[in-house]
Amino acid sequence: MIGYAIAIKHYTAKARAMARSPRAAVLHFLDIQKALPIVRRVAHHTPLLSSQQLSAQAGCPVLLKAECLQRTGSFKIRGALNKVASLTEEELRRGVIAASAGNHAQGVALAAREAGVACTVVMPVGASLAKVEATRGYGATVALHGDSFDQALRRAQELAQEQGLTFVHAFDDPVIVAGQGTLGWEICQDAPDAGLVLVPVGGGGLIAGVALAVKTLSPRTRVIGVQAASAPAAERSFHGRRRVRVPAAPTLADGIAIAEPGATPWPLVRRYVDDVVTVSEEAIAHAQVLLLERAKLLVEGAGAVGVAALLERAVPVTARGPAVAVLSGGNVDLNLVSRILEHGLAQAGRYQLLEVALPDRPGQLARLLAVLAAVGVNVLDVDHIRNAPGLPFGQVMVEITGETRNQEHVGEMARRLQEAGYVLVAVPVPGSTEPLQFAATE
Numbered sequence: 001m002i003g004y005a006i007a008i009k010h011y012t013a014k015a016r017a018m019a020r021s022p023r024a025a026v027l028h029f030l031d032i033q034k035a036l037p038i039v040r041r042v043a044h045h046t047p048l049l050s051s052q053q054l055s056a057q058a059g060c061p062v063l064l065k066a067e068c069l070q071r072t073g074s075f076k077i078r079g080a081l082n083k084v085a086s087l088t089e090e091e092l093r094r095g096v097i098a099a100s101a102g103n104h105a106q107g108v109a110l111a112a113r114e115a116g117v118a119c120t121v122v123m124p125v126g127a128s129l130a131k132v133e134a135t136r137g138y139g140a141t142v143a144l145h146g147d148s149f150d151q152a153l154r155r156a157q158e159l160a161q162e163q164g165l166t167f168v169h170a171f172d173d174p175v176i177v178a179g180q181g182t183l184g185w186e187i188c189q190d191a192p193d194a195g196l197v198l199v200p201v202g203g204g205g206l207i208a209g210v211a212l213a214v215k216t217l218s219p220r221t222r223v224i225g226v227q228a229a230s231a232p233a234a235e236r237s238f239h240g241r242r243r244v245r246v247p248a249a250p251t252l253a254d255g256i257a258i259a260e261p262g263a264t265p266w267p268l269v270r271r272y273v274d275d276v277v278t279v280s281e282e283a284i285a286h287a288q289v290l291l292l293e294r295a296k297l298l299v300e301g302a303g304a305v306g307v308a309a310l311l312e313r314a315v316p317v318t319a320r321g322p323a324v325a326v327l328s329g330g331n332v333d334l335n336l337v338s339r340i341l342e343h344g345l346a347q348a349g350r351y352q353l354l355e356v357a358l359p360d361r362p363g364q365l366a367r368l369l370a371v372l373a374a375v376g377v378n379v380l381d382v383d384h385i386r387n388a389p390g391l392p393f394g395q396v397m398v399e400i401t402g403e404t405r406n407q408e409h410v411g412e413m414a415r416r417l418q419e420a421g422y423v424l425v426a427v428p429v430p431g432s433t434e435p436l437q438f439a440a441t442e
Contacts, residue, residue: 026174026264026267026268027177027178027181027208027212027268028212029212029213029216031175031178032181032185032209032212032213033185034178035078035179036185038081038082038085039078039081039179039182041081042071042077042110043071043077043078043182046066046070046183047066048063048065048190048191049063049064049066049297050062050064051064053290054307054310054311057290057311058310058311058317059317060317060318060323062310063323063324064291064295064297064307064327065187065325066297066327067327067328068297068299068327068328068329069330071110072103072107072110072134073103073106073329073331074103074106074300074328074329074331075103075183075206075326076103076106076107076170077106077111078179078183079107079171079175079178079179079205079209080104080107080110080168080176081111081179082175082176082178083175084096084108084112084114084115085115086175087166091166092115094164094165095112095117095119095165095166096108096112096117096118096166097120097122097156097160097163098120098121098122098156098167098169099122099149099153099155099156099157100121100122100135100149101123101131101152102123102132102255102331103131103255103329103331104170105121105123105131105135105140106135106138106331108121108140109121109138109139109140110138112138113138113139118141119139119141120156120159120165121135121142121143122142122143122144122152122155122156123143123144124144124147124149124151124152125145128331129333129335130331130334131331131333132144143155143159148248149257150259169262171202171204171205171206171258171264171265172203172262172263173264174264176205177212177264177268178209180205180209180210181208181209181210181213184197184210184212184214184217185217187213188221191322191324192217192218193321193322194218194221194322195221195318195320195323196317196321196324197221197222197224197326198224198306198323198324198325198326199211199223199326200225200253200255200256200302200306200326201225201227201256201269201276202227202234202256203262204261204265204266204269205264205265206328207223207273208264208272208273209265210326211269211273212272214272215272222274222275222318224274224275224276225238225273225275226276226277226306226309226314227256227276228251228252228257228279228281228284228305229278229279229281230248230250230281231246231248231249231253231256231257231258231259232278233245233246233258233259233260234258234261235276235277235278237260237261237266238270238273239276241270243261243263243266244260245259246260247259251284251301252285252288252340253284253300253302253305254301254302255303255328255329255331256302256305275315277314278314279305279314280312283309283312283314284301284305284308285301285340286308287299287305287307287308287311288304289340290307291307291327297330298332299329299330299332300330300331300332303326303327303329303330304327306325307325307327310325350404350406351403351404352401352402352410352413353399353401353435354398354401355397355399355400355435355438356368356397356398356400356437356438357396357397357425357437357438357439357440358396358440359440360386360394360396364396365382365384367420368398368400368422371416371420374416375412375413376405376409377402378403379400380402380403381400382399383398383399399435410436414436417438422438422439422441423438423441424436424438425439
């Protein structure tokens with residue numbers, strides 16, 4: 001801790017000198033330090049949790065920065081508190097407005113309520129009902145507009161102009177970035193020996209603040225941004241060395257499905273972030289299931305991408321210290337939980353679909369089920385289909401849903417079926433949740 005205190009003192013003096021310079025950057029570590037007491041008044045200092053199971057799979061010690069346990073369910077409350085606290089009396093009197101798919105909405109709504117300020121939030125029409133209701137529960141007025149964050153953002157900016165409201169951006173604001181940077185400060189306080197910090201990245205506000213704090217206090221720690229491969233704007237921008245716009249496809253990580261990183265955090269990302277990588281939808285779902293089952297944490301897709309990167313080996317681990325995965329949020333729509341679980345269990349080889357074409361004769365289904373029972377597959381559901389397109393006369397298609405232990409068990413099941421005379425017709429693409437297809441020989 002002595003070295004840690006010296007690092008803060010040394011940088012504080014340096015930051016003050018830089019702040020006086022006419023070429024000073026938009027944001028300095030001092031701004032994060034100033035945000036700390038503001039954020040602490042309302043937000044939690046969230047824990048760093050260990051996970052033996054995840055550490056074993058990742059090949060290094062893993063710590064989970066459980067921001068999913070934060071007030072409002074995500075890190076967004078940090079930046080929102082700092083921003084609202086920075087507003088003038090006139091700006092507060094006019095009321096605030098924000099655009100969000102959900103987490104920023106709740107953060108701004110709570111920050112506004114704590115300050116006694118009127119708040120309006122524009123959210124996409126398809127926003128999670130749970131997030132909409134939670135935002136209203138914090139006292140905000142919610143307006144639904146557009147099919148994406150970008151469309152909601154434009155509408156919020158229009159309303160700010162029309163009604164004279166004070167606009168609070170989700171990530172393209174140095175005061176917001178400084179507030180998010182308090183999360184990085186906490187990581188360095190709780191894990192000063194961290195070798196790697198994995199941060200979800202969409203617009204860049206979180207990773208910019210975290211990277212500034214971490215690189216100031218622990219320069220040798222690597223900071224890696226993680227995105228869904230379906231929404232790779234920050235990853236392509238980082239490797240292309242300029243901001244680019246990439247329309248986002250549907251993804252489990254909807255909270256970071258931003259078409260272009262923000263102009264304000266971008267210089268900090270370029271200066272302090274070591275790399276930005278992407279992960280597949282299957283890896284995200286697998287990470288969510290693992291976190292729920294092993295760590296007892298319900299984490300949204302955007303919050304699970306760091307763990308997904310470890311599972312998918314998207315980032316080389318370091319022997320220098322533990323890897324810290326930032327679980328940025330836990331606001332999961334409960335209507336989607338069952339679908340996420342099925343997707344994740346299928347990716348892990350624990351939930352398997354089979355389609356088998358059988359002769360439409362007595363005893364054929366019993367024979368098939370006996371093979372599955374012998375190999376230890378627990379059958380959950382069986383469905384007969386006699387009118388499937390392309391199915392020859394005299395045959396029936398049987399769809400079976402079964403529980404398996406892992407991918408090795410799936411392979412063993414396939415081998416036993418082939419040994420019993422069933423012909424493998426089609427194998428799904430790796431990572432797909434499509435069924436294995438077999439046909440019985442006469």
